[in-house]
Amino acid sequence: MRPTGKDVARRAGVSPKTVSNVLTGVVSVTPRTRARVEQAMQELNYVPNHSARSLRNGRSGLIGLALPDLSTPYSADLAHHIVEAAHERGWGVQIEETGHDPQREVELMSQARTNIIDGLILNPVVLDESAVKVGVALPPVVLLGEVNQHLTDRVWVDGVTAASDMTKLLAAKGARRIAVLGATGERRSATAITRTEGYRAGLAELGFPRDTALEIVCDDWTPRGSAEALAAYLDQHDLPDAIFCFTDSLAIGALNALSSKGIRVPDDVMVAGFDDIDDGEFANPPLTTVSFDRREVAERALDMLARRIANRDRTPETVTVDYRIIERASTHDRISRKN
Amino acid sequence: MRPTGKDVARRAGVSPKTVSNVLTGVVSVTPRTRARVEQAMQELNYVPNHSARSLRNGRSGLIGLALPDLSTPYSADLAHHIVEAAHERGWGVQIEETGHDPQREVELMSQARTNIIDGLILNPVVLDESAVKVGVALPPVVLLGEVNQHLTDRVWVDGVTAASDMTKLLAAKGARRIAVLGATGERRSATAITRTEGYRAGLAELGFPRDTALEIVCDDWTPRGSAEALAAYLDQHDLPDAIFCFTDSLAIGALNALSSKGIRVPDDVMVAGFDDIDDGEFANPPLTTVSFDRREVAERALDMLARRIANRDRTPETVTVDYRIIERASTHDRISRKN
DNA sequence: TTGAAAGCGTTACCAT
């Protein structure tokens, strides 16, 4: 049987409350008493019971992190930073996967699992304003990503402007027929919608015609899904001048499909991504992409969550994290490649 | 204030115990009573308090998953399957990162955080027999991967034989000078040691001389670390006929370094990986690799953990998960590429 | 089948 605070108290010749005082450190304790208690803890190899503690003070020290799919390199890197940053703040992280299931998102938001976690960081796929409203009494939540709502705290990168910037960059590199890969079909992905919007805005600024045939639908945001979608597309359509993929994972799949068909990047077509994951930087050719600091996203999200937990009546805030476009070989024009 | 079981009981006109009976379902309850209680729960939007429940029955319904680095695609995919499989069994998963820190591994093993989690799945980097012995009273633990010990349950793939097989495959493809990339320097990685051992055994079987200059050290198992290590190596050494990278992430970095130097794969040098991650399948060229079913690893690990939690005195078991080598373009010889 | 009461291990309040 594991020793309890009572056992420690008995051994140290004090009351259980004193043991608690030593542990929490909020009330002062005589150095002598403290020493005796700490020694008793050592001897008994005492570890406080977490459940009892959270029952008593209503805090578990655990936060939830809900992501669509942990196996995506982008999500994995995000999770890595959140786990790391949370650990530094003394928080544990429980991972939940929503598997692109809107129902699961609403479930997590509304109530489920409450009180095992003190708060939730949610990276939704489709969550819209209506879904947020469902949960009348929300647990402390911070939303991550390009979901369009303002009823909760959130951290995001301005995907509209970023997508517009990327579109204009590709045009500046000489592309006229610029396609996007990852447009949403049945899934209604908030991220896809945002980036498509930015792409269209970019085209409008450039005075380029909008051609919906250049918006390649692909709901499965994996290299496999992307390769299949692009291969099928190219069987029916002309090769565009550039393909702006809505994530690096999509871009990796695109590079694969193009290579299979003997199409050279960037000579025959330029390719760009979004997210700046490691495997994109080291792809062949390395990917031009939209980069942002995932560690900062993690820190800001945890800051907000901590404030929200402390005070649930705060006005919801939105934090916008900076991005920048990193140009790599996948979009080099002929002149710069001559160097 | 959140409603408690007592509130539900009052509203339904029953005792708290009856509410509990409805919830746990272990004692039979009159359909009429059950219906009344369930209605009361609905009306009050009742969610049982997790802390109280775990305090009472000594189970949290949470397991820990400790990995070196969640941002590695391999770890991410593993975590994905474990989270998914655990969810199906009604378990939550708390993620811990050991950051390649042996101290943190021992910490997790020995006692820390006990009783917030019912058990631990640990994918160690360096953990050896001695470290396991430290924890006299271990919590229920299942070890993942090629760590060399037999005092706890574990699930692994036979990396020795797999590495040997890969070495022989590369030889069969015509390679004579076969290098490995990812050999351990200061880190003493158990996985690196195992795979190096298999590589050497393969060479011995082939009657090839062992040349330690072909064992390229790289402790940082990321594409970046790999690209740097290989670039530096090639500045000082001749190009081998084949490079067997100890993970696909290393191989992706290797492809990048080779491409930067204008070295063609597989024409000038063959490259192979280990793990079969998506980004390797869609790399350019696609990677030959050692593949195994991560979902099965997850299921087996959870099976064992459940058994261990139920009975802590069982004899430790080892489960070996099958692997197979998948040949892709990164090792195609000239003849097969002619097809 | 249901109810009453005790207890899981911890911490807060109120004395001393």
Next chain:
DNA sequence: ATGGTAACGCTTTCAA
């Protein structure tokens, strides 16, 4: 500065 007591919300004896 320390101790006693009660309470967090649930489940498990034991009785009815």
